[in-house]
Amino acid sequence: MENMLLKRVKIPRAADIDVAVAHGAYSAVAAAYDMRPLDVIDEVKRSGLRGRGGAGFPTGAKWGFAAMDPKRPKYLICNADEGEPGTFKDRIILEGDPHLLIEGMIIAAYAVGAERGYIYLRGEYPAAAELLDGAIAQAYGKGLLGNNILGKGVTFELSVHRGAGAYICGEETSLIESLEGKRGQPRLRPPFPANAGAWGKPTVVNNVETLANVPSIIALGSDAYSKVGAEGSPGTKIFCVSGAVNRPGAYELPLGTTLRELIEASAGGIRAGRRLKAIIPGGASTPMLTAAQVDVKMDFNSLLAAGSMLGSGAVIVMDDTACMVHAAAVLVRFFEHESCGKCTPCREGTGWLHQVYSRILKGGARGGDIELLLNICGKMKGKCFCPLGEGAVQPVLSSIRLFRDEYERCIGKNGCSGASCKGMTHGKNYQMTSAESRAISNDQNSNTP
């Protein structure tokens, strides 16, 4: 299968517009401009493209809502706030082939009628910021951005907006708040951004990888595009494999490829002498799978049926040296740090989860701590304002469900057996972030009441 998303990233200097154009960049813009905007939306609808940021919402439908809204102006925002732990696919596109993203945005903007676009780029990607600024300037220079693009009377202005370190801003309404210069806290939906987003105007927010699919859909046509992939999950996906494999990296494969093929063929298998133990298939907020589930197909429906989610496609691989209690604790620490403080179940729930994990790992577990963790999750699940809190309970619930014996060993009077913790640091190195790190950062991250 030919790569659609990573086709140019290995080409030297593909971030330079002349190199990119020589390898086909921007050819889909003219093709899209020959279509009516609504026909472009229909083509994307027919392709079956689903959002690649985690939620999997049908892209064409999202565009349609914004296009039909009579309010003006409209905005197109690229969500490049890639923060889901284990995910680095968007960075590969942003740094390796920024013109693919810009081309996708030009087409998307034309389809929905947006004359202004922003790339909301996470603050932790300074190199990408510089590259994108350069690529955007080059696109302006070639008349692909600005007024009267390609002499067709279309206007699209584009710039980069840098975030400043907040995972919550990957959630689209928080992102919009942040773009408007506020704390990145989620908004109540409805109204959805497609009708009332940035500055109250119709706004489409699409992930980098989602937009990077658009040029291929226009160039190939939706029929050819949707022949690749799986039932309900057309197209390819960039899977980010990290952890205990020989070749961690970003691999573009058709949706529906098995997890085994991804780990063994693409990522070179598990590190020498170790055995596969568990996998997080779609980023930190997706439930864990065990080694026994390695033949699952990596697509939206198959992973749902297996009790997890495709999420961002970030595959974190753990071998038999990993302590699952520690692994869950590290992710809970992350969610506690990133909880925005707006809603009580998430703000308090992540804090309590983190405290319980901390005492378990510091050797101070109490009887009933497993039930306490489950109880806290029960008070969060389905009750949080936005998906962050919902994600935070997933590593806890799934690790207890799949590896309860390890929790019992960790909590028992002998503490963690050690065998499973070999190679992982444990106990003394585990840091409380809530008290220790907050004290250090002074008045930063003051997201507690």
Add this chain to the structure above:
Amino acid sequence: MLNDDVRERIRLAALRYPDSRAALLPALHIAQAELGHLPDEAMRFIAEELNVPESDVYGTATFYSLIRRRPSGKHVISICHNLPCTLLGAEPLIDHLRTRLGVEEGEVTADGRFSYQRIECIGRCDGAPAMLVDDDCHGDLTPEKIDAVLERYP
């Protein structure tokens, strides 16, 4: 403390948005690049430039973990402690970094060269364990590699 050049760059940034308040994060980045951190006077300056209440500038600035309220070292090290990096030994490396620098997280070394902070996933999981030094990413870290990297930041 902040000069006319900074004023001009903030003004230009604001032109990209229908509402000047949206230039708040850009302004914070610009000021921090200039000063190394965001003291109260810088927040006041930004509040005036963008016509936003000081309290809102403060509230927004303190929400984001990359905006620093305290002086940092000349070079800021942000070392990842999320799961993919932890699985490949981030914690022993953070221990090494702390010992090597002789400071705790958030403190500045005696010579003023470095400060370090733990950071959540920086999207370099293909090169875990990884860290940022200022704007540069360094991956596949070992204690030896950390020592060599530090030498490159005088």
